[in-house]
Amino acid sequence: MSSIMINKADLNDLEILQSLGRETFYETFSAHNSEEEMQHYLDKSFASEKLTAEINHPESQFFIAWEEDLPVGYLKVNSGKAQTELQNETSLEIERIYVKSSYHGKKVGQVLYEKALEVAQEENKKYIWLGVWEENLRAVNFYKKNGFIQFDTHIFKLGNEEQIDLMMKKTLH
Template identity: 75%
Template structure:
């Protein structure tokens, strides 16, 4: 495998991020959800206007993992009031780490996680937190391996389906 390079995403990366977001979300969750619900979610969540607003939010940052000219994964982190739930100034939220199925198991997710950890430390955060679908055993195992523990649960809605996410956090030194 050639080396993976992380680059901060900007508005110029909108189309790349849309395609990558749709592809990785679909790969991860389509076998557990109806096609109709998936298509509705993808259309709404990765609409240009919505994603552009997220890209331009001051306390949110996106990074794309590139293998040569191909995007293979991405990270979205939020701090302060941009966090989806806790909005704790002492924490950083990992809202999304997604990697193409072709690159899972190749340390791309670890590179993206390490970037989030680096940002949290640069900002002197006390902990990192995230929500992960409890049925996504691979992701849950990844976060446990990286020192996360479960502290709560919340409901994630995919269309009409209410799914339980585990809320996990990692305290920083």
């Protein structure tokens, strides 16, 4: 495998982010949810207007992982008021790290995570946090391996389905 490059995304990358977001979310969660709920969530969450607003938010940043000219994963981090919860000025939220399933096990998620860590350090954050579905053991174990500990839970709604996310954080030095 050639090396993975990480580039900051902007509005010019809207269609790439929509495609990556829809594909990777579907790959990750479709086996556990109805097709109808999945399509509703994807249509709502990756609508052009919603994604444009997220990209334009001054306290959110998107990064795309590329293998040559192929986008293979992406990262979204939030600080300040862009955070989905906590909204502490000393924290950075990893809202999304998604990698195409064909690239699982190839360290793309690790490279994206390290980019989030770099952003947190550049912004002098005290800790980094995220929510991860309790049944996504691959992701839970990934974060544990990277030093995250669970501190709470919250409900994530996918359509009418309520799912439990583990709230995890890592204190930075």
